[in-house]
Amino acid sequence: MQALQSSLFDTADAPTLGDLQSRHRRYLDGSAWVDQVPGWACGADDVLETLLHEVPWRSERRTMYDSVVDVPRLTCFYSAGEALPHPMLVDMRERLTEHYAPELGEPFVTAGLCLYRDGSDSVAWHGDRIGRSRTADTMVAIVSLGSARHLTFRPRDGGRSQRLSLGHGDLAVMGGACQRTWDHSVPKTSAAVGPRISIQYRVAGVR
Ligand SMILES: O=C(O)CCC(=O)C(=O)O
Numbered sequence: 382m383q384a385l386q387s388s389l390f391d392t393a394d395a396p397t398l399g400d401l402q403s404r405h406r407r408y409l410d411g412s413a414w415v416d417q418v419p420g421w422a423c424g425a426d427d428v429l430e431t432l433l434h435e436v437p438w439r440s441e442r443r444t445m446y447d448s449v450v451d452v453p454r455l456t457c458f459y460s461a462g463e464a465l466p467h468p469m470l471v472d473m474r475e476r477l478t479e480h481y482a483p484e485l486g487e488p489f490v491t492a493g494l495c496l497y498r499d500g501s502d503s504v505a506w507h508g509d510r511i512g513r514s515r516t517a518d519t520m521v522a523i524v525s526l527g528s529a530r531h532l533t534f535r536p537r538d539g540g541r542s543q544r545l546s547l548g549h550g551d552l553a554v555m556g557g558a559c560q561r562t563w564d565h566s567v568p569k570t571s572a573a574v575g576p577r578i579s580i581q582y583r584v585a586g587v588r
């Protein structure tokens with residue numbers, strides 16, 4: 382009985398991924414969009430703990446993307462084929478590829494991990510424009526774990542910014558011309574927030 386109870390408990394506790402068909406596509410303008418699936422990664426507390434403690438986090442205060450930006454956060458980048466630090470990250474990549482490859486035309490292959498230790502960690506306005514994304518449409522899928530933070534969007538040629546809140550387990554997929562014609566950022570917050578980890582999946586040759 383003891384064994385049965387603990388196996389039931391484990392099953393209920395095991396991380397699961399929701400249905401991507403339920404995604405909601407929000408158009409930032411006629412050609413840039415963001416898909417959202419709140420709570421896509423369910424039961425991911427354990428994944429968050431593992432990543433917090435086992436990823437070889439590195440500090441990043443340097444030039445990135447196409448401008449000099451202050452990047453107070455920790456990061457770790459996993460190239461195509463490199464072992465990921467938790468099996469759920471592999472499941473996520475496979476499910477995202479399965480769902481989006483028909484539209485995207487290729488698989489997600491890299492995983493960039495970022496750790497925002499508290500509200501004073503952030504990433505400044507930028508587009509993921511290293512590589513083909515400078516000139517062609519692509520998708521960047523972001524899974525957010527831990528404390529909720531805003532992901533904000535601003536048209537590069539000026540205009541109103543938009544934002545969405547990403548909480549524990551939420552998925553946001555930036556697509557269309559989003560990297561070319563819009564910038565995005567995770568602003569600092571004065572709210573007392575704990576750590577947040579974001580996992581960004583990208584296609585080959587885009588960063
Ligand atoms: O942490 C996030 O949600 C966004 C990260 C990001 O934009 C990047 O690393 O390129």
Ligand SMILES: [Fe+2]
Nearest residue numbers: 507508509565
């Ligand atoms: Fe980015």
